[in-house]
Amino acid sequence: MKRIPGTNKRTQILLGFLLVWMGCSSPRDIIIISGQTMGTTYSIKIIHVGLFEAQKKIEQGIDSILTEVNRKMSTWDSNSEISRFNQNQTDSPIPVSPEFFQVVNMAQAISRKTNGAFDVTVFDLMSLWGFGPNPKSGMPTHEEIEKVLSFTGYEKIMIDKKSLIKQHPSTKLDLNAIAKGYGVDKVFQFLLSKGFTDLFVEIGGEVQCSGRNQRNKYWSIGIENPSGGNKPDRMFAAIVYSDGGAVATSGNYRNFVNINGEIHGHTINPNTGYPIQTNVLSVTVLSNSCMVADAWATALMVMDYETGLKKVTENPDIKAVWILDKKDGSRRVARSVGAKIDDSIYEIIR
Structure with a gap:
C-alpha cells in the first residue's frame, strides 16, 4: 500500500467508519474534516456551539501538521x-x-x-x-x-x-507502527489549543477523543471484527465508549502478503525475524497517548496472550483488549483489568 505524502482533505457532514450512537437529544453542530495521510485515511470531528468561522484556518493547521509528520517519518x-x-x-x-x-x-x-x-x-x-x-x-x-x-x-x-x-x-x-499515533496526538493537541473540548481525531483507525459527541453522548469506538471466523457479517466485535483518551488496534488481518501461495501477516517478530504464529487476532490498547497505544498494540500482537497480559499488568499507563482465535473457528475476547467494552459479539473470558 503506497504511502501518500501530504493530505488531500474534504469537509463533510458524515460520520466516518467508527460508530457514533445517536440518542434522543437534539444534535449539536459538528464539523468533520477528512482526507488521506500516511497511506491511509483520517477523520476529525469537532463539536462546536454557534458560528464556526475559523474552519479554513483549522483545516490549514491540520494539513500542516500531517504534512510535517509525513515529511519527517514517511519511508x-x-x-x-x-x-x-x-x-x-x-x-x-x-x-x-x-x-x-x-x-x-x-x-x-x-x-x-x-x-x-x-x-x-x-x-x-x-x-x-x-x-x-x-x-x-x-x-x-x-x-x-x-x-x-x-x-x-x-x-x-x-x-x-x-x-x-x-x-x-x-x-x-x-516508524510506521508509532507515527500514526504520534500524528493523532499532534492534531488533537493542536485542536485543544484552539479551545475545542469535544473532539474525535482518527488516523487509520487510531483514535484520540475528549468530551462528548454530537448527541452529547460518550464517543463510541468500534473494535473491528477480524475477517473470517463464524460471524463474518458483523463489522464490529465490541464497542469502547469514551469521553477521553486514546485507542489503537493492531491486527494481522489488515495487511498481509501472499508468498508462494502462503499468506503472511505484516506483524513480524523482531527477535526471530519471522511472522508471528499465535492465536491473537487483534489487540486494542487504551492509553492517554495515542502514540503509546499505537506502539503497544503492535508489541502485544507479537506476544501470545498470556505474555501480553503480564506486560500490560506491569504497565499501569495502558489497558488492552484481545480477540483470540479458537481451534474450532470460534472466538473469545479477553481484557486486562480496567479495560471496559460493551456489545461484544464473542464470549468474554475475563
Missing part, C-alpha cells in the same frame, strides 16, 4: 528525514529534529519494556517479507533473515543528547 518519501537517516551510514551522532527524536525516544522506551517485541529498526526485515517501499519478492531464506537480524534490534540505536547513533551502519528505522 515512502526518499527525501524525508527518516529516509535520509536510513541512508546515513556514519557511526557518529546523527542530529535529528525534536519531533523525530521524541518518537524514536518513546519507541526505544517501549522496546525496553517489551524486551524488543516492539522495535523500529525493522525496515529491512519488513522489506525481506514483502512489506514497505522496497519489498523483496519470494520467501526469504534462513540465511537472509539471519543476515538482516545482525544489524537490526533496538540496541543498535543509541540516544546521545538530541542525536541518534547507529551501532551498525546498515541499521534502518521504520
Whole structure:
C-alpha cells in the first residue's frame, strides 16, 4: 500500500467508519474534516456551539501538521528525514529534529519494556517479507533473515543528547507502527489549543477523543471484527465508549502478503525475524497517548496472550483488549483489568 505524502482533505457532514450512537437529544453542530495521510485515511470531528468561522484556518493547521509528520517519518518519501537517516551510514551522532527524536525516544522506551517485541529498526526485515517501499519478492531464506537480524534490534540505536547513533551502519528505522499515533496526538493537541473540548481525531483507525459527541453522548469506538471466523457479517466485535483518551488496534488481518501461495501477516517478530504464529487476532490498547497505544498494540500482537497480559499488568499507563482465535473457528475476547467494552459479539473470558 503506497504511502501518500501530504493530505488531500474534504469537509463533510458524515460520520466516518467508527460508530457514533445517536440518542434522543437534539444534535449539536459538528464539523468533520477528512482526507488521506500516511497511506491511509483520517477523520476529525469537532463539536462546536454557534458560528464556526475559523474552519479554513483549522483545516490549514491540520494539513500542516500531517504534512510535517509525513515529511519527517514517511519511508515512502526518499527525501524525508527518516529516509535520509536510513541512508546515513556514519557511526557518529546523527542530529535529528525534536519531533523525530521524541518518537524514536518513546519507541526505544517501549522496546525496553517489551524486551524488543516492539522495535523500529525493522525496515529491512519488513522489506525481506514483502512489506514497505522496497519489498523483496519470494520467501526469504534462513540465511537472509539471519543476515538482516545482525544489524537490526533496538540496541543498535543509541540516544546521545538530541542525536541518534547507529551501532551498525546498515541499521534502518521504520516508524510506521508509532507515527500514526504520534500524528493523532499532534492534531488533537493542536485542536485543544484552539479551545475545542469535544473532539474525535482518527488516523487509520487510531483514535484520540475528549468530551462528548454530537448527541452529547460518550464517543463510541468500534473494535473491528477480524475477517473470517463464524460471524463474518458483523463489522464490529465490541464497542469502547469514551469521553477521553486514546485507542489503537493492531491486527494481522489488515495487511498481509501472499508468498508462494502462503499468506503472511505484516506483524513480524523482531527477535526471530519471522511472522508471528499465535492465536491473537487483534489487540486494542487504551492509553492517554495515542502514540503509546499505537506502539503497544503492535508489541502485544507479537506476544501470545498470556505474555501480553503480564506486560500490560506491569504497565499501569495502558489497558488492552484481545480477540483470540479458537481451534474450532470460534472466538473469545479477553481484557486486562480496567479495560471496559460493551456489545461484544464473542464470549468474554475475563
